[in-house]
Amino acid sequence: MSPPTDTARYGVPQERDWNALDDETFRALVREDFETHYPLAWRFPPRRLRWHENRDWYLRMAAKGWLAPAWPVAFGGMGLSPAKLLIFFEEQERCGIARFQDHGVQMVGPVLMRYGTPEQQRRYLPGILSCETIWCQGYSEPNAGSDLASLSTRAELDGDEFVITGQKIWTTLAHDATHMFALVRTDPAAKKQEGISFLLLDIRTPGVRVRPIRDIAGTEEFCEVFLDGARTHRDNLVGGLNAGWTVAKSLLGFERIFLGSPKMPEYGLLVLESVARARGVLDDPVFRERLLTLRMDVAHLADIYGSYAATVARGEPLGPDVSLLKIWASETFQRIADLIVETAGPLGGLTGDVRIGEDSVNLLAPFYKARVPTIYGGSSEIQRNILARQVLQLPG
Ligand SMILES: Cc1cc2nc3c(=O)[nH]c(=O)nc-3n(C[C@H](O)[C@H](O)[C@H](O)COP(=O)(O)OP(=O)(O)OC[C@H]3O[C@@H](n4cnc5c(N)ncnc54)[C@H](O)[C@@H]3O)c2cc1C
Structure with missing residues (x-):
């Protein structure tokens, strides 16, 4: 992953070079922070928390520069080595810290660093780091889950905009999200993996309807997302037309x-x-x-x-x-x-x-x-x- 190609500043500066600490010092420091500040009431919650419930914690992490431990420092992350990153996540799990709607940090951010244009990076990465934008993942469809490549939500270019029509499902916490990254079919004639593109979409846009699904536990963690002529600018295409499968696969690591x-x-x-x-x-x-x-x-x-x-x-x-x-x-x-x-x-x-x-x-x-x-x-x-x-x- 190459560093930003412009002078944009991402996130807040890191207090120190975490990788220069020995593992046990780093573990003790992270543990102490989590144990001291993470509310007892929210440890090992029985369900996925909503944004209004864990917002304070993650805004604190954002202000501290700890929201994106895996991102390079140049992009506003902590720049942790694999060993340190493992420790960070292990301590998070040990303390029972509830995961937030982290698709921006875990998925779109890394994709944009690797496949995004400098303009896309400047436009979207700061919002992810400050939690001003919350992302959801629009991959699965009623007839495309394990066999994701058979997805049928279409996107057609109309001037400078893609017009998207179709339905996504099992979209975790879409009702808390401001944006979605979606896999859409842009070439129906191509072999199924080859006709797919990776698009970014503001889901507050006309033509997008989010409907929560009540699950067996009585909670509403997933949503259906109906796309009915929703428009997104062609600048929101990531990784090139019909190259979405390659982009999507890079997330599995x-x-x-x-x-x-x-x-x-x-x-x-x-x-x-x-x-x-x-x-x-x-x-x-x-x-x-x-x-x-x-x-x-x-x-x-x-x-x-x-x-x-x-x-x-x-x-x-x-x-x-x-x-x-x-x-x-x-x-x-x-x-x-x-x-x-x-x-x-x-x-x-x-x-x-x-x-x-x-x-x-x-x-x-x-x-x-x-x-x-x-x-x-x-x-x-x-x-x-x-x-x-x-x-x-x-x-x-
Ligand atoms: C907690 C949770 C969060 C999720 N969040 C998101 C999200 O945010 N965004 C998103 O896009 N999706 C999300 N999903 C959807 C998830 O990716 C799909 O549920 C998953 O890919 C399976 O697809 P499916 O539900 O359509 O089941 P299907 O693919 O229809 O599978 C049904 C059953 O058939 C089996 N099966 C399917 N194909 C084969 C095969 N070739 N060989 C043997 N057995 C097979 C499966 O194992 C399963 O038991 C989420 C799911 C869960 C449970």
């Missing part, structure tokens, strides 16, 4: 390792043990065997995660075998979440916080949380296909 982090299963185990204690089954031999199996699976996961993390920390690329980490983490978390509900007995069917023993626990929160990681970021079946084809070289 380093962050894949975090989908396999042991933190959620470890958190699930803590909840499971407190529920088991309250229900008086910790000494039950059948329960103990199940708990022990899960504990060993999580310990083993943490070990394997550590070896992938070391690869990342050395700055080496991850191979397709990293898919096993995501399957392992997400499916183990599901088994733990299922056992929490089972162990809670009749209480396991109650929504919201439930008084159990000394504690007040949202018993169904891990259960709901554990459903989604086997779907997003490539479902378990798709990950198994990757392992079968690219690692085991099986036919088909």
Whole structure:
């Protein structure tokens, strides 16, 4: 990624060169900051928080220059090395910090640094760093999820503007977003991957309608986004006409390792043990065997995660075998979440916080949380296909 080609200033200056610190000093410093300032009430929230709920924290991070730890300093990031970045994210997870609508920082920003024009970088990066613009990801459609390349939302040039018509779905927190980056079909005659472009769109524009979807947990985290002749200037095309697939693919990189982090299963185990204690089954031999199996699976996961993390920390690329980490983490978390509900007995069917023993626990929160990681970021079946084809070289 080359530095900005103009004199634009991005973000706020960094206090120091973080990479010059040794790992343990850096970890202690980040941990202290998070532990001191992140509100207790918002740790490990049972659902994805909305922008009005975690805005204060992320505005603080923006003002501190910590919003974009992976971005180069020249673009307003912390410029962390892979090893430091891993520590930063591990501490965020350890503290139970709620993720915000970070598609700008995690996705559009890096894409613009790599494929955007200097004008696009100047126009969009400062707003991402200050949280003035909040981005959502318009990829999936009712008939295009795992097989994303079959998407059918069209964009046609009309003078200097693209006119977009179609529908996106499962758009996380679109109701909090100001902008969307979308994959759209710009050449219906081309082979499916070759006729797709990557467009930026202000979703407050006429012709865009955002409708939240209420999920099984009763929350509204996803939306449908209807595009009915919505217009965006041709300057908002990133990476060239019909080159959107290449741009989209570049987003699948380093962050894949975090989908396999042991933190959620470890958190699930803590909840499971407190529920088991309250229900008086910790000494039950059948329960103990199940708990022990899960504990060993999580310990083993943490070990394997550590070896992938070391690869990342050395700055080496991850191979397709990293898919096993995501399957392992997400499916183990599901088994733990299922056992929490089972162990809670009749209480396991109650929504919201439930008084159990000394504690007040949202018993169904891990259960709901554990459903989604086997779907997003490539479902378990798709990950198994990757392992079968690219690692085991099986036919088909
Ligand atoms: C929490 C969460 C957040 C999301 N946020 C966004 C977002 O912000 N923006 C966005 O664009 N999308 C988002 N998505 C959508 C996500 O990318 C899709 O759900 C995912 O790609 C799967 O697509 P689908 O839901 O259409 O399921 P489908 O692709 O229809 O799959 C249905 C089932 O068939 C299986 N399957 C499909 N193809 C194969 C195959 N070739 N071999 C074997 N099995 C197969 C799948 O594994 C799955 O079990 C989000 C999803 C979740 C769960």
